[in-house]
Amino acid sequence: MVTRRDLIRWLAAVPLFASIWPLLRLDDARAAQTPRRVRPGEPGWPTPSDWARLKQQVDGYLIRPESPLELCRESPDNAECLALFRELKNPYFIGDSPVLTQTCEWVGAWRAEPSAYVVAARRVEHVAAAVNFARERNLRVVVRGGGHSYLGTSNAPGSLMIWTRAMNEIRNHDAFVPSGCDGVIPPGPAVSVGAGAIWMHTYEAVTGGVGRYVQGGGCGTVGVAGLIQGGGFGTHSKQFGIASASLLEAEVVTADGAVRVVNARREPDLFWALKGGGGGTFGVVSRLTLRTHELPAVFGLVSCAVVARSDVAYERLLGRFVAFYADSLCNRHWGELATLLPGKRLRIDMSFQGLGKEEVATLWKPFWDWIGLQDDLTMMAAPSIVAGPGRLRWDGTARARFVPGLVVFDDRPGAPDANFFWASNLAEAGHVIHGFDSLWLPAAMLARERQPELVDALMGATRYWLVELHFQKGLAGAPADVIAAGLQTPVNPVVAESFALAIVASEGPPAFDGLTGHEPDVSKAQRDAKLIGLAINELGKVATAGGAYVAESSYFQKDWQAAYWGANYARLLSIKQRYDPHGVFFVRHGVGSEDWSDDGFTRMADSD
Template identity: 55%
Template sequence: MKLDSTDRRRVLQAVAGGVLAAPLSLPLITWAAASPRARVRPGEPGWPSNDAWRQLGQQVGGSLIKVQSPLEACVAAPASAACTQLLKAIKNPFFTGDDVALTQTLGWVDAWTSKPSVYAVAARSTADVVAAVNFARQNKLRLVVKGGGHSYQGTSNSADSLMVWTRRMNAIQMHDGFVPAGCNVTPLRAVSVGAGAVWAHAYDAVTTQAGGYVQGGGCTTVGVAGLVQSGGFGSFSKRYGTAAGSLLEAEVVTADGAVRVANACTNPELFWGLKGGGGGSLGVVTRVTLRVHELPEDFGAVNMSIKATSPQAYRRLIGLVVEHYASRLMNPNWGEQIRVRPDNSLRVSMVFQGLNRGQAQMAWQPFIDAVASAPGDFWFESAPFIASLSAREFWSATTFKRMAGVMAVDDRPGAPKTNVFWPGDQGQAGQFLHGYDSAWLPAALLRDDRREALCDALFAASRHTGLGLHTNKGLAGAPAEAIAAARDTATNPLMLDAFALAIMGAEEQPAYPGVAGHEPDVARGRLRAQAIARAVAELRKVAPAGGAYVSESNYFEPDFQRQYWGTNHPRLHAVKARYDPDGLFFVHNGVGSEGWSTDGFTRLV
């Protein structure tokens, strides 16, 4: 059944009034109380008949797709022109996102490989999602939810599954005064975004077209709904907080097939769990409504690269940049990365808001002078570059930005002009990961009595692998309002007091098992994964309870409950038990996943 606009309003009104047929107060259970069972795979007894699939296809208006990966043709003929073209096209993240069978990351050594679902419902409406969820539950199928397909953990794909693909649910609507259903609050400027939209399109609608700001992701091809459910840090989170903290309301289809509105007044525990509890774990989010903030006059960037002449000089350089950050940059104006590398180079790739170019120059001048004053120890591999532009044009693909290589565009014929991405993010498209991990670094490490130990740990970690200090992915120094909003989410509270998230990763690209000439280098991958583990161990010496960010973490993390959610995990587990007691929604290292086999097919006793 399709829902027209009138039907949709009636559904929302029913949800707000708590009168849906499905009960809103579901019993709490423990996973151990659930009886063991297995999901059904193709060819096994219980797999739906062709007629059953045909009926589902009719129910969703022809949106059921029999999925076949284009990579299969590459495996069969790796030297063919078609395979060459495919491997080139995969480097376009919009091409990858528009293919139901592909994911942006193609796998992870010894962890997972991107494999397509057997069928996918390319949902155009909430009713399509309801039909898919009911079909999966009734037929005991492994269900996968894919929006942007950006998961490093492989959570948006699984062989032998039914996929709910939300890419076509990408409508964006601005609101001058939004009031969440069932609430009596002051109307706020907001934007409603379909689950399949990516941040490039959200920024175009909110910033370029409407002159506002919505807190989203730094990578423009990440799915909006997935980022919100993971917590959601962006370049300017030090000012505006997390995407989850800006969530005002969500529409979600839960495991019982009910369409629910979740906000602070209606289904408040579900609402809280959706804010950082992990994408695809509590239901299928079909739409999110986010607060729109006032847009500053300017956004800007600072870039430079510095090389040290020796390890000893490099350790001193790390000390200089950490001290400079602590004294001048840990505030709402600054975000993005300071990267330390094994080759004794330090790269600054930071952004700013609320400042003009002159003010940004003043903020960095003491550090620039310190480097320049020691030519025997350091030199600029690339000179400091500081620039600003109108904030309203930050995500617009102007001719100048395209020509200068600052902004890349979807090069497919007829592609929308709003399909833009940062060239640096292209490295993620088609990657095969060797390893990945993260750790929040508490602001207390910047104190005079602890800074030396922090710098020693950063230097020791850099002897094993490169790492980035993502200063926007820790809210120490953010305004009280942003911290308060982020505190009321399921994200690990350790991020509230962190000055940065340290991220370490290694990959090759494009690579895929079975494609001759492009197979992952497993031996090298394992060595690089070990190097990342040694680097993380150095950071854990000074931040033993540092936690990790759910979207950017180690696939093999054994203590994911504590690392991802910390003290919030028991409450999140209770939300999972209430709204998905049978575990229909499974993702690797997601809440409740410990009750299932690693592939999500078998319930554990």
């Protein structure tokens, strides 16, 4: 293969190219340097007049952000500070701030700090102006929509933030055809969503508005754009697939400032990369159009909690549940969660669709009857089956009446009824991560002869920490067409052969490093992180293929390229190099980030 430097040497020896040789030498000299982005206060940082021109270009939507935490610094116990910390349990309050993030920080990994400037974009032209400004002045860029990144990618001190929160229009289509695809892709129902929209509002616009279903995330305050670009999963992934598999078209601003509309026929490589190659890596997405699906008539939830009196009894309980899941639940109807808790407890919260309540009761009766016959097992929470009309699935007011305590509303004066979230997600609002790790669990372990190995690994892990089994994250058990569509995204192909994602994690209440009176418990975080590591090692004995879901993984993930994208990484990297050869967009542990320092300010080596 002829390298770029080989070509330069060859051209230098040919008189015909003598006139362009000085330009090539200059370009090579520049490439040989170690580029470094400009920080505030350094030579080359934009002048006040430069920022004023950008402000004019973005119609005044340029902000110098101020942290609301400043009111806590002089007096951490004053009424305003205490009120602020109460609001940190409201994800809508957090999402409306360009400084706060849904995760306050990850102890020992990262902490949230304000960007130097924020473009609060309202239109795609504002995004393009911000990208051009950052590229021309060698600034660090950070892109934020929902602000839900566990890994801290929603913030970067000293950066220019492109904040898409206000670009939240949602529009349904009866018969959408991607640009340039007439006669190739038949028209069909779809929804176009601005980059700042969140899933809760999108679900209600689609389900409540036109009686359709759009595949997205389980946590309703997550941003649509971030989840799609991260190859995200939702409660009903085993029926409707990876969320990005429904992507029909995207509008994106690339590193050259161009506004591109991409789909299966128009710049298909970039389109493919946006279906799970990582948010904020290939450009700034401004709009997405997603296929919508027929709405299930019924959605429901099965819950119960069981405690065992001995290790032997707990092992028997887990063995029975694993067998029951393998035989009856690993299919398109079921998703969500089983949690293996300290004290030999099993908590089950399984969502379903496409089944009636009586049918579900008949399915679960043998499992519950078996528990009732065991002298060393006790039901801590009686079995419960809740089912309701699909049309009301994301109607917060109706759900609050139907199941008391299920939802929490945005409590700010004047907040719309559409601003609600699931009570089960309350712990994630303003939390501090102590430790977090995940692994894809292979469906091969559900074979009858392999189930004891799986149970042994689960027992081993729970000796150290609780384990969550997210059954909707993993496509094993889904219909063949759903699996095939998932394999047409950049997500690690191991997902197609995994029945669940195991998550082992610990968190604390809202806190900020260096904020007196409101600091995280570092000692506890360190202890928790050590135990989480031991637990994930036990699970690794059966999850030998490794791999992790990029949105829910360790900040310290080893071999992250293979873990997140597997064999797809090489293609993603080539697309990154084509559309962003100078690394305007940087996300730690994102495609192409191996060439940069962890903070994204210094290129580590010449990539030629």
